[in-house]
Amino acid sequence: MPLPESDMPWPPTDPCVQNAIADWDAWYSNDPDRLGDLYLHRGIRELPENRPSQYRGGVIGAISRWFWGQPTEPGQKREKLHIPLAGDIARTSSMLLFSEPPTLTGSNDATKKRLEKLSEQLHPTLLEGGEVCAALGGAYLRLVWDEEISDPPWLTAVPADQAVPEFAHGRLRASTFWKVVEVDGNTVWQHLERHERGRILHALYVGTPGMLGRRVPLQDHPATEPLAREITREDWIETGAPKHLTASYAPNVRPARAWRNIPAAAYWGQSDFQGIEPLMDALDETWSSWMRDIINGKGRIVVPNSMLDSLWPGQGAAWNEDRRIYSGLNMLQRPGDPNPLEVVQFEIRVQQHMDTCSALVAEAARQAGYSASTFGERGDGQAVTATEIKARERRSLITRARKALYWQPAIAEALAAQLAVEAGPLFGVRGLDLEPPKVEFQDSISEGLGELATTVELLNRAEAASRETSVRILHPDWDDHQVMAEVDKILGETGRAVSDPMMSGAEGFHGAPHTMERDSGGAAQ
Template identity: 65%
Template sequence: MPLPTADTPWPPVDTRVLTSLADWDAWYSAEPERLEQRYEGRGSLEQANRPAQYAGGLRGRLARWFWGQPTPAGEKSSKLHIPLAGDIARTSSGLLFSEPPALISEHQGTQDRLDAMAKSLHPTLLEAGEVCAALGGAYFRVVWDDEVSDRPWIDTVAADRAVPEFRYGRLTAVTFWTVLDSGDTNDRRLFRHLERHEKGRIFHGLYEGSLTALGAARPLADHPDTAPLAAMVDAEGGLDTGAPAHLTASYMPNVRPARAWRHIPSAAYWGQSDFQGIEGLMDALDEAWTSWMRDLQDGRSRIIVGDHLLQSLGPGKGVRWEDRRVYTGLNMLPRAGDPDPITSVQFAIRVKEHADTCAALTEQAARQAGYSASTFGEHGDGQAVTATEIKARERRSLATRARKALYADPALSDILAAQLAVEAGFRFGVTGLDLSVPPKVEFQDSVTEGLGELATTAELLRRAEAASTETLVRMQHPDWDDQQVTAEVAAILGESGRAVSDPTMTGAEGPGTHGSGPVE
């Protein structure tokens, strides 16, 4: 049985990798509480502060990040968080998948099926793109449920919920796991559902353990979430997918190589997160933003008054300055050393200094992650710009997008081929699909030219006689099919007077009656 049969530490991944994944997940979550847990106690709820935070030297200095500084006892945390990490992940996904990629097959029946899959696949790609940028990679898997759909579909799994197996950089098998609800809030038991994908086979297992240990194997029927699988698997806990030549899972790395992990054998082929190396910049950004907001609080106008102007609250109850709109006249005589018994205090708010610091940190973090600052709205004046100007301004972001597309292309092609193979297998028996060639994936341009730019380009190409009318029409309307393009070409040539009859098709009823059409 490929799944574990005895108790083992879980997940079976190098601790350095697990630590990085947990840190990136905390930044991606945009939750200050999780960041405090990660950097004050490394995720441990029992240990609020690490001893290293009070140590000197390099170790203590690194531990005392802004989010690693313990909050003094009795005080409420005033740390603020700018969700730059989530913005980076969302931007990466938008650059890559804001326009759904074209799924192409030369076989008409397969193309019809790909067209039907494209609409439901688009949200999955956007989700996978975010998780991929945040955690360094994402997985696609083929799933099916007869109660939900009569066809299989593609699901996505985050990198911190999978244990992959690579051979020369190619994914050969992967085990996904899901933590299941025990049903008892006071129960410290932890149920995990393991799902292992191999070529032609999927294995399912249920385990009862703890936070760090897989525990003992249990029958699938012991938990309501896995009980339906008990009747589907064989004696080995597996089931045939109907596609023996295909792995029903694929891995989409964010970018490679992962600089921090390339010397770790078990993670050498994992992707690199966009957050890798910029955690300190994001931490400094939160510190600068918190300082800015603290300036606003400290800069509130206050007044200082003499003791004799305060109202007594009674013996042992202190005094206070009563804030009224109208006061009775105070017959106060000036005294030496106390010419003005009421003093107004207004501290300066360092707006420009903080704004410049935050902008510089954001720009540097975006650059290190592979993006142009303008992609995040920096340096924009609000004026309309052309697509050419946008591409020049966001050259770095578009280069990163093109690099990521190189890794996403084979992952999508493989999982689409696997889904088609499962549909054509014995489980679903779909006919009319061509499985000999994997589908092609073409990523669409995230920055498109406007109508005016396209018209100018078409006019220049027409003057230079460098493009036909059909080519120009397709350039203006890339979403049109052949029938729409042909009709538009005929209309343009007819209106311009450039449509002539084919002399070889002239019949008795007059020229152009049979086979006449626009000829350039």
């Protein structure tokens, strides 16, 4: 849709989608106050202390019967505790994908050099985007530039709840990003930024919470006033890359089971939290019960009135547990004494609570697509090989590979748009290739040197790999120059290097004649 000209509800998203994203955002925030407020007040207007919704059926009644949907009785202290499992899941998803920056490859030297620098700058953005993508079901890579901050443009990560996308056959056609720039009482100022191929549209609105309001000039607010000077035609800025969209979308996973039948959201991604909210709610309830056992298990002493020190009239009496000597009291307890000194100690059910918490975490992790061992469950702390880790975390690695299939085109398209904008009239960088770069994800679990050495030894023993291949296995981060130089050194030190008769006069990487490897029988290979 184009930028609105009149008042309308904002964001214009189906209420089912809005409620789901609000739920995921509350769990992701790890804020008990937000969770309590969300489940206590969704769909009702009664005060917490008078909530007939708890006795209703349907969605409202079901939510209010959740642990976080139960109100705290008046006069009591809230004893609900929260385990930040949702944040742990989102962070783990991001680390599995982007613990190492992806390898970016261009077709010419200028593009390769530029991509090498962009890889370093893009890494923290991808870590941020991967986390909010797992939490909210998707994330955007948006191209921005500001000459007062940096000369070249750069990519930023935008959560799914701050954009309204438009899809065509599953591909992003346009996206409208929105940001609240000021809230003054019931007046809300919002900036809308719509990305289309070749241009970016900007508009400013003054409305109320939930309503966009009327459109006003960009000059009316300091946050958008600089944009007014950059508008080149009507209400947009020409990017100089007419074939490229300066925003890309990476869904977490598809299809989104919760709203696959909602046309406007059919191509949105699904959060890792979808369907495990009750498990996370039960985990908080179990953890709070465990802590309640600890509080109840504190030793308490019941003493007779004769052992209390009388305070001032009307102030009652007190027991001093540090006092050493009491005089004038018959301290010997007699049979049938109505006022014995008694110690009360309740049982703390440690193992039962621990087993329940472990089972809930393992099931939540499994439903989200991860192995329980990824979150430290059933770990004995002993050192293991990379092969053993991959066997334990097979489910997590499969989920990682699935998510990488969505992130690869999103990163490639965003970088292609950035290179096109930099090569256009706005920045005028020469020599850049405008084709999408090749994006390769690196292995998040790398083998140790001992495992690599064993692999190389077995390959050499079977005569199934050359020296060059062996060096590349041991040093995957080396370039061709370093690899061939190391091969020459190895062959020279072992005495297995001979001059190549077919390359007379030619020189190798270091100016030395090309060499060949002599086999164990003396023949040159």
